[in-house]
Amino acid sequence: xxxxxxxxxxxxxxxxxxxxxxxxxxxxxxxxxxxxxxxxxxxxxxxxxxxxxxxxxxxxxxxxxxxxxxxxxxxxxxxxxxxxxxxxxxxxxxxxxxxxxxxxxxxxxxxxxxxxx
Amino acid sequence: xxxxxxxxxxxxxxxxxxxxxxxxxxxxxxxxxxxxxxxxxxxxxxxxxxxxxxxxxxxxxxxxxxxxxxxxxxxxxxxxxxxxxxxxxxxxxxxxxxxxxxxxxxxxxxxxx
Numbered sequence: 001x002x003x004x005x006x007x008x009x010x011x012x013x014x015x016x017x018x019x020x021x022x023x024x025x026x027x028x029x030x031x032x033x034x035x036x037x038x039x040x041x042x043x044x045x046x047x048x049x050x051x052x053x054x055x056x057x058x059x060x061x062x063x064x065x066x067x068x069x070x071x072x073x074x075x076x077x078x079x080x081x082x083x084x085x086x087x088x089x090x091x092x093x094x095x096x097x098x099x100x101x102x103x104x105x106x107x108x109x110x111x112x113x114x115x116x117x
Numbered sequence: 118x119x120x121x122x123x124x125x126x127x128x129x130x131x132x133x134x135x136x137x138x139x140x141x142x143x144x145x146x147x148x149x150x151x152x153x154x155x156x157x158x159x160x161x162x163x164x165x166x167x168x169x170x171x172x173x174x175x176x177x178x179x180x181x182x183x184x185x186x187x188x189x190x191x192x193x194x195x196x197x198x199x200x201x202x203x204x205x206x207x208x209x210x211x212x213x214x215x216x217x218x219x220x221x222x223x224x225x226x227x228x229x230x
Contacts, residue, residue, distance in 0.1 A: 004160070031216070040126075042207060042220035043161075050216060058217065090160055105151070106218060108160035 001026050004109035006091050012115045013081045021076040021112050023091030031094045032074035033106060034058075034066060036087040043090065049074055081116045088113050119144040121210050123221035130228055136198040138224050140191045140208030150191040151209040151218070152182055161207065167191060178202070198228045 007022045025032065030051050035043040035058075045058030049068040063085060065077045074093075078085060089112045096104040120143045130136050142148055149168055153161040165176025172184045182193045191208060208221040 033218075040222050042121075042222045044220075045217055048216055056216075092161075105163050105166060107163065108153075110160045111158075 003027065004091055004093055004107055006089075006109040006112050008112060009110070010113050012117065013078075014117050015082060017081050018077065018079050019081065019114075020078075021089055021091075021114075022073070023075065023109060024073045025091075025093040025107075026072065027093060027095070027107065028071070029093035029095050029107075030071070031096055031104075032068065033092040033094075034064075034074070034076045035090045035092065036060065036085075037090060037111070038087050046076065046089075081114075083116045086114060086116045119148075119210050119212055119215070119217070119219045121208050121219055121221040123206075123208055123224045125224050126222075127225045127227065130198050130226070132200050132228050132230050133197050136193075136195040136202065136226065136228070138193040138206050138208075138226060140193065140221060142189050142191060142208075142210045144210055144212050146212050148191075149211045149213075150182075150184060151211070152176065152180070152191075152193050153207045153209065154178075155205040155207065155223075157204075164193070164206075198226075200228050200230050202226060203228050 004025045033048040034046040044060050047066040049055045052071045067075045091109040092106040094104045094106045122141045151166045152164040155161050167174045167184045175181045206224050209218050211218050
């Protein structure tokens with residue numbers, strides 16, 4: 001199993017450009033998540049999807065959109081990139097779905113390092 | 118609202134010495150507590166979690182953590198640190214009924230040979 005995979009690994013954008021970060025998991029997990037990691041701030045939740053066909057906002061959703069394409073894939077889109085979105089982005093997945101236990105473990109991808117100039 | 122604090126930005130220890138990484142939490146209700154480790158340029162890896170039961174939880178790579186409800190703490194420990202334990206460690210908390218996993222800011226551990 002590859003676990004959680006993310007593409008691309010690195011990306012440089014100019015302000016105003018758009019892009020989509022891709023995430024896929026092969027563990028048959030129900031829930032998927034997008035986080036951003038900034039120095040000294042830990043990880044902050046951008047969006048999550050508790051099951052195929054549903055998405056919800058996390059702590060810092062502004063400037064982002066997501067699509068749960070199917071059970072395996074969860075993409076994050078930046079419509080008009082801003083320097084404040086320079087960060088490392090992590091996708092994660094967990095087994096539990098809508099009515100699952102909150103005790104389940106999240107598994108993380110390797111991350112995408114995004115720089116917005 | 119739930120929150121996690123990791124009071125130390127950095128922890129430095131000599132190889133073979135005990136390692137402790139501190140974590141305190143604030144939640145309404147019973148917490149579910151997690152530790153993750155991040156090696157350079159890698160994603161987060163799960164180490165261990167506390168759900169209920171025994172306050173001492175054993176996890177991967179020889180790590181353990183002790184849940185202390187009265188002190189609202191969940192400190193990560195390893196009896197004998199290795200150079201390969203050098204990494205960034207995150208504590209996280211979740212409460213029943215909430216999908217959100219709240220992370221601390223992280224503690225950088227450096228183990229010197």
